[in-house]
Amino acid sequence: MKDILNRLNGELLEQPFTPHDERLRTDDLTPYRDLARHYARLEGAVAVLSDLRANTSLVYYGACARMLGLKGVREGSDGELLDSIWEREILDRIHPDDLHEKYLLELCFFHFIRSRPRRLRGEYYFANRLRMKDRTGRYVPVLHRLFYIAPSSENVVRLALCLYTPALSDFPGRGVAVHTATGEVQELGERRDVRILSTRERQVIELMARGMMSKHIAQALSISIHTVSRHRQDILRKLRVGNSVEACRVARELGIL
Known part of the structure; x- marks a missing residue:
């Protein structure tokens, strides 16, 4: 809490x-x-x-x-x-x-x-x-x-x-x-009511939660690895966490995952 x-x-x-x-x-x-x-x-x-x-x-x-x-x-x-x-x-x-x-x-x-x-x-x-x-x-x-x-x-x-x-x-x-x-x-x-993350950011964190690396996320979403890295940083900032593990945990608590 x-x-x-x-x-x-x-x-x-x-x-x-x-x-x-x-x-x-x-x-x-x-x-x-x-x-x-x-x-x-x-x-x-x-x-x-x-x-x-x-x-x-x-x-x-x-x-x-x-x-x-x-x-x-x-x-x-x-x-x-x-x-x-x-x-x-x-x-x-x-x-x-x-x-x-x-x-x-x-x-x-x-x-x-x-x-x-x-x-x-x-x-x-x-x-x-x-x-x-x-x-x-x-x-x-x-x-x-x-x-x-x-x-x-x-x-x-x-x-x-x-x-x-x-x-x-x-x-x-x-x-x-x-x-x-x-x-x-x-x-x-x-x-559907959680607007903390954008649609693309929710797609990225869903794949992060599956354990996918950035290069594989980039391939799955047909975007560059640099774009994935930017989305990762934005997700950490918006959820006010320090790493991907914490981001996925908080996203589950908030109903995003």
């Missing part, structure tokens, strides 16, 4: 933020803070607004916080400031198996969003069911939703809004991307 978390951490925090993103003042983020506060008040959600550039979070605690036994907070307050985008007190309550899958699917969703036209990215959110400990230590079903927000003209995601509420009994799938305009649901984690 640590490898997946490090990869997700790098993807989110090492985006090419520009001086425009750095100049965003506190007042510029007020509408998004208000949005998180309203979700906490109206839905009873635990709402976490994370600033990916600053690596900080604001947590707003709705009525659901009482069920989860989150202490030392006051409902309807201005929010608790954390010096990380990872809200440890909340994450520590998630079942370890579900937490690992949460990170995997969030990485898939990040690339899913980046593969959509920029004008449509704000129309999707990610949702999945989690098992979380309540105030008695018993695991209860919780619905987790994630919105990536880009309050700038640049091709980056500046903010993330996570919501935790009691789960719906008929929630579909293990983790889905929901289109807010149409209600269309697309399950994440399936091979």
Whole structure:
């Protein structure tokens, strides 16, 4: 799980933020803070607004916080400031198996969003069911939703809004991307939904996974060995690994292989 978390951490925090993103003042983020506060008040959600550039979070605690036994907070307050985008007190309550899958699917969703036209990215959110400990230590079903927000003209995601509420009994799938305009649901984690690698890169890593050398991959795909080498380097960079063995292992975890 640590490898997946490090990869997700790098993807989110090492985006090419520009001086425009750095100049965003506190007042510029007020509408998004208000949005998180309203979700906490109206839905009873635990709402976490994370600033990916600053690596900080604001947590707003709705009525659901009482069920989860989150202490030392006051409902309807201005929010608790954390010096990380990872809200440890909340994450520590998630079942370890579900937490690992949460990170995997969030990485898939990040690339899913980046593969959509920029004008449509704000129309999707990610949702999945989690098992979380309540105030008695018993695991209860919780619905987790994630919105990536880009309050700038640049091709980056500046903010993330996570919501935790009691789960719906008929929630579909293990983790889905929901289109807010149409209600269309697309399950994440399936091979067709992973856009981390290009079509050609997926072909190359499939042959890598079979143990084929670069010259044989070049022959099989009718491309030059130099092109294969370039694809190999791009695969290692995108998957944030150091060698082909690690690349194949990570690709299996992400559903690419």
